[in-house]
Amino acid sequence: MKLYIKNMVCNRCKTTVKTELDKLNLAYASVELGEVTIKKKLTSIQQKILYSALLAHGFELINSTKNSLIENLKRAIFDLVMYSDENLKTSYMDFLSLEVNDNFIPLNILFSEIEGITIEKYIIKQKVDLVKELLGNNNLDITEIAVKMHYSNVAHLSGEFKSITGLTPSHFRQLRHISYKNQAISL
Numbered sequence: 792m793k794l795y796i797k798n799m800v801c802n803r804c805k806t807t808v809k810t811e812l813d814k815l816n817l818a819y820a821s822v823e824l825g826e827v828t829i830k831k832k833l834t835s836i837q838q839k840i841l842y843s844a845l846l847a848h849g850f851e852l853i854n855s856t857k858n859s860l861i862e863n864l865k866r867a868i869f870d871l872v873m874y875s876d877e878n879l880k881t882s883y884m885d886f887l888s889l890e891v892n893d894n895f896i897p898l899n900i901l902f903s904e905i906e907g908i909t910i911e912k913y914i915i916k917q918k919v920d921l922v923k924e925l926l927g928n929n930n931l932d933i934t935e936i937a938v939k940m941h942y943s944n945v946a947h948l949s950g951e952f953k954s955i956t957g958l959t960p961s962h963f964r965q966l967r968h969i970s971y972k973n974q975a976i977s978l
Contacts, residue, residue, distance in 0.1 A: 794827045795853035795862055796845060800869055804850070811844045824869060825862035861905050863891050864898060868910070872917045872940075883914060919955040922948065926964045933960050 796808060805822050812819050817837065818830040833841065842852050853859055867890035871883070884895045887910065891898065899910050906913065918940055925936045934945055942948040952960050 792829045792832045794829055794833075794841075795859045796825055796827060797851040797853050797858060797862055798849055799825045799862075800865065807848050808845065808850065811841070811848070815841060815844065817841065824866045826866075857901060858905065860891060860893065860898075861902055864902060864910070865913075867891060868914055868917055872914065872921055883911070915951050916955060919952050922952055922960065923956075923963065926960055927967055929964075929968075933964075936960070 799805065799808065801824075805824065808827060809819075809822050812822070812827070812829075815837070817833070820828040820830055822828075838852070845852060853862060864887060867887055871886065887898065888895045895910075902908075902910050902913070908916070922936055922940060925931055925939070926933075931939065933948070937945045937948040940948065942951075949959055952958070952963070956963060958966070
């Protein structure tokens with residue numbers, strides 16, 4: 792039996808869902824982003840208990856086909872942003888349409904209705920979140936991060952980063968460095 796879970800966007804989410812399934816003694820075959828394969832069909836009571844347990848962590852069981860489509864789209868965006876080390880030979884719009892086997896325009900309208908944000912802005916937000924992580928890791932300079940994240944140049948990365956965070960990447964890195972320094976001193 793497949794269950795679809797809203798708001799699973801990282802490996803930590805998978806771990807949290809696995810922990811909740813284990814607590815409830817629900818045997819599962821696999822836990823992927825947005826999707827869990829349960830070995831036995833859940834009773835309505837088990838489903839309600841699981842719903843409450845997941846909701847406590849910000850997740851939500853999905854019953855609707857539309858929500859399932861949105862979760863598949865978010866998973867495709869996550870994979871695109873996190874794991875794509877090569878430049879796309881096509882646009883995001885075409886890539887995502889192929890990934891979820893649907894036309895982009897209705898997808899974007901549906902995505903906006905359910906998530907309250909366009910797919911383009913969601914992709915930018917996901918990219919900026921990853922850039923924040925890369926900035927915290929001082930191994931890469933901003934130019935290297937721009938290349939890794941497929942920005943055309945540092946100015947483009949900086950513009951999107953500032954539109955989301957209100958800070959430039961350099962200022963964000965400085966603040967993060969100061970924050971870590973202060974934490975180390977207080978220990």
